[in-house]
């Protein structure tokens with residue numbers, strides 16, 4: 001078909017966390033510009049399987065930008081050359097015929113490689129389990145509607161809640177810091193009366209777990225905000241810093 | 252929810268607070284330092300400058316402030332070293348390709364390097380001025396002739412160039428550091444943040460130009 005592309009892919013292959021990995025070059029032919037990046041991977045994997053080679057392992061689930069699984073650093077940018085999208089939302093028309101594309105996994109000590117492009121992101125779940133929830137009974141839906149909340153706070157909380165836990169912030173940050181993720185999870189509750197009750201313990205516990213997992217600290221470069229597919233803003237990190245200071249001043 | 256958090260100061264955010272606090276303290280110090288030095292521009296053969304320098308060298312309260320200043324710098328540098336080491340460790344395997352320039356400024360990613368250059372400059376600077384003055388005080392000399400000493404040192408073009416390079420490091424360190432400290436303290440506000448960023452930019456540019464003008468004018472023989 002005309003307009004289709006031939007590309008050279010350099011993809012990180014690594015058998016397990018214990019073995020060394022390396023970039024392997026794969027040519028792919030006749031890629032439609034309308035394919036998503038992951039569909040291009042499906043085509044490549046079919047070729048590999050038909051040649052009796054191991055397919056490339058990569059994470060994916062929803063393929064519509066809501067699950068946060070499709071972690072890949074493409075040509076040095078988390079989720080590829082476009083801002084505010086995930087890899088599954090990236091189309092091949094963002095590349096040119098003849099391009100060489102380097103694909104690597106998220107790189108962070110706290111996100112060890114499982115195989116090829118798949119990394120273990122359960123560090124995020126362990127942080128969440130330390131306080132990313134409300135454990136008091138907040139009543140039913142109509143009870144929630146009875147508590148007046150300023151529109152600005154509701155909007156800011158909703159925007160923070162848009163975080164899909166994809167880890168692009170960690171992958172992008174020069175310090176592999178998880179501050180944007182944790183700040184989103186802290187802010188989402190800190191802005192609402194239902195979340196205020198446990199606000200102090202929440203921020204302290206989640207930050208403690210974040211540190212224990214071996215994520216780096218924040219140097220305010222702002223790179224996470226640029227690469228976050230959900231537009232989580234640095235204001236959330238400032239809010240978490242405030243919450244953390246206030247929580248520590250309390251005792 | 253139980254509280255399982257360790258000490259504030261050992262946490263990543265706590266360390267950053269201390270960095271920001273000491274950084275802002277140094278920023279205030281730079282204003283005082285630059286203002287006093289600017290007295291050379293009275294161009295009165297250093298009368299005002301020497302008077303201020305003598306006052307500084309023989310005042311008890313200022314000695315106390317000097318100690319606080321050294322502790323501040325030490326705390327800033329130690330925390331910087333700890334944090335930079337931890338941050339390196341957080342990414343043991345580097346990317347083969349990383350396109351950092353699209354998402355952040357180079358100097359925001361180079362604070363450790365800029366800081367190290369600053370520290371090297373600081374050591375040279377102390378050796379040039381602080382050590383000789385201290386020696387003189389210890390030997391009981393009352394008249395320090397700091398001004399003559401200043402003119403001597405800045406007649407050496409190599410020293411002038413090294414000082415200017417030190418100031419370039421300071422410029423970029425401050426361009427990121429000033430506004431970064433406020434973000435660390437949790438001050439990020441739609442209305443005030445643009446003001447803080449502008450203030451940080453102008454502070455950095457003005458303080459560096461003011462400092463730079465001193466070795467340059469002295470080297471050119473404009474200050475006598």
Ligand code: HEM
Nearest residue numbers: 219270271274277278331362363366367370428431432435
């Ligand atoms: C006159 C001297 C200095 C001033 C005014 C200054 C100021 C600052 C400020 C305001 C910050 C921002 C803190 C924050 O983000 O919370 C900072 C960060 C930093 N400084 Fe300095 N500093 C000075 C000297 C040094 C020296 C000598 C070193 C190193 C050996 C250093 C290393 C660092 C590092 C690594 C950071 C962290 C960067 C970041 O987190 O964004 N600084 N400094």
Ligand code: SF4
Nearest residue numbers: 163164166167169228
């Ligand atoms: S803050 Fe953004 S980049 Fe980080 S995990 Fe959440 S959605 Fe992903």
Ligand code: FES
Nearest residue numbers: 063067068070088
């Ligand atoms: S596969 Fe779900 S966000 Fe990409």
